[in-house]
Amino acid sequence: MTVVDERRPTPGAPPADPAIQKNATERKRRKRRALFRRDRTLLLMVLPALVLTALFAYVPIVGNAIAFQDYSPYVGMFENPWVGFANFERVLADEAFWSAVRNTLTITAFQLVFFFPVPIMMAILLQGLLSPRIRSLFQSIVYLPHFLSWVIVISIFQQILGGAGLLNQFLRDNGIEAVNLMTQPDTFLILVTSQALWKDAGWGIIVFLAALSAIDPSLYEAAAMDGAGRRKRMWHITLPALRPIIILLLILRLGDSLTVGFEQLLLQRDAVGAGAAEVLDTFVYYSGIQNGDWSYAAAAGLIKGVISVLLVLGANKLAHLFGEAGVYQKS
């Protein structure tokens, strides 16, 4: 996406007589002014969104400067002493930071294997269901949890799997020792993944259903005529049709590797402990907001932010290499 600057003369254009050139720039300027006058209502309409974006998205980018300072909230922003990369050195030497990185990447990898394929399988299963009424009922049910907040989802899990939850009621009734799965670091990986599945796997099938319904049914018919069985048709028609969207989503997820459900983790970090449940975002939260080590936390956040951008760019490059459209394209 390149920004076209209309004022710049085209390179390679023959050098013009200065008088004519001056005339031309003058004409262009006048044209721009006329354009501005014509579109000023449109610009006025965009203005509130621009102001909000500038204030809440761009100003904080500049605010990352405190990562290079020894920031204290009691001194003005630019009066804090500059310390260069000292905060970054501290972050990179911190075992807790690397533990958070490891946890983040472990959760991402685990969910790539155990979450990512589930919506695809659900969509294919559902596609084979011929009764539209049952299908729509199923969709209504599985989309719903996506719209519940993380606080609600985890509260519900707590009541089922927690120390006083349903599972333990059952275990105790049968004389088996109770386990509180909501505070177990060992099984935490499975817990967060099942919560993510419960909340969002159903919602995830939408894109795949759309891709499936875009398949021309005559392809299936022709394949069946030529003697391809159900399994063959799945392999040679259904899966190739899903390929672009699978690759796109996979790459998006890879680009987002350093982000795992922040609210979900934050809500459970205290119960499970930092050893298993500290991820990069919660690390930034605890070291900055809770402990008041502002510059340190900002440095950790900035490391995450920059690597994330690189990952998105890299993932997009990868998409192009695969011959897919990618997330964005140069125009």
Next chain:
Amino acid sequence: MSITTRPIDSSHPRTSKVVRPAWEEPRAPLEAGARAIVLFVMAALIVVPLYIVVLTSFSSQATITAAGGMVIVPGELTFSAYEQILSGGVVTRAVMVSVGITAVGTLISLVVSVMAAYGLSRPGSFAHRPILFFLLITMFFGAGMIPSYLLVSNLGLINSYWSLILPSCISVFNIFLMRGFFMGIDQSILDSARIDGAGDWRILSKMVLPMSKSVITVIGLFYGVGYWNAFFNATLYINDSEKLPLQVILRSYVLQGVSVPGQVAVGSGEVATLAVQMAVVIIALVPVLIVYPFLQKHISSGVMIGAVKG
């Protein structure tokens, strides 16, 4: 594209028997059975926990004690948990806060987004591409939690309800979604209105908006659900316990085990703590359930498909 994703097809009521194309071989009963069981289990995994939470919130102290906690089989039913938390006190206030923020926030978000989407819907207008670029970049690079917090703090918005609305007010994604919809409207109609002397405000309010009801409803609902469900921004920006929204209260009562104020007097055991906790869950959940059918209706209309695809 809405063939499979249409939720409830009202145009063919009840006649929708299983239609198998002539060329497709009949399904082996075993396979069909397995398929049905898998889907049924998935749906049950979602429905059953919700059912248990609802049931427990309506159960009396005696029923809960007998069940040893969460209630699966309905026993004695009572509204007392709801009566207790809605008769004033912390939860009632939190509900009011959440309702207020959701209403005001959604309104502001929608107005700002609709205007921006319309203002950007005409390629070739003044500074069109730079503005798009300016907005799009924010989808790829987030500034980070600490600078955002310090900004809100420096603006003096800590403990202000505005801190829960303004920073998350617009979603560039939603604006682009709406913009795409506006651009799909037949421009020649709008042009003729323009020739007849209608200004942009008039065209937007009298022509574009009536034609875009579905997309505006969906995006409004998305903003609304977002405001209602928001939890983290309040833990960041609100310290005053009087101003906390419902999700934060829910967290402290159910997840952090803080006792529900107003419960103190009820040591008599009339209302079970567990029932009260579950009632808070349900109150936090009900507004979403109410708007959900409307959302569902539009998920099919292609709006959502485009949204998810990006």
